[in-house]
Amino acid sequence: MAYVIAAPCVADYSCVEACPIDCIRPRPDDPDFNSTEQLYIDPTSCIECDACVTVCPVSAVHDAFHLPEVWRDYEAVNADYFQATR
Ligand code: SF4
Ligand code: SF4
Secondary structure (H helix, E strand, O other): OOEEEOOOOOOOOHHHHHOOOOOEEOOOOOOOHHHOOOOEEOOOOOOOOOHHHHHOOOOOEEEHHHOOHHHOOHHHHHHHHHHHHO
16 A cells, blocks of 8 residues: 655755655656645555655655545555646
8 A cells, every 4th residue: 555645845855855766756857846735645656655754844754554544545646647648
C-alpha cells in the first residue's frame, strides 16, 4: 500500500530529497513545480520505506491504510496527478 501526501503539504521538497526511488513529483525541474499546491507520491512506484514521513515538517505523509478520514480523497488525488502526467 503506497504512501499518500495530504493537505498540510507546503511543497518544501524535503521528501523528494529523502525518497530513495524518486517517486515524488513535481521536482524543481518540472514545469509545474512553481505553481503546485502540494507534492504527490506515485502509488505504482512507492516502496513504503517511510523516509518521506520522517523528514516531513508538517506530517503531511501517511500510508494509505492510516490516512486520516478527512484526507481520504488524497489517495486518488496523488494517483490522479500521475495519470494526468503519463
Ligand atoms: S515511502 Fe519511501 S518510496 Fe514511498 S514516497 Fe516515501 S520515501 Fe518514497
Ligand atoms: S516533506 Fe512534507 S511538506 Fe515537504 S513537500 Fe514533502 S509532503 Fe510536502
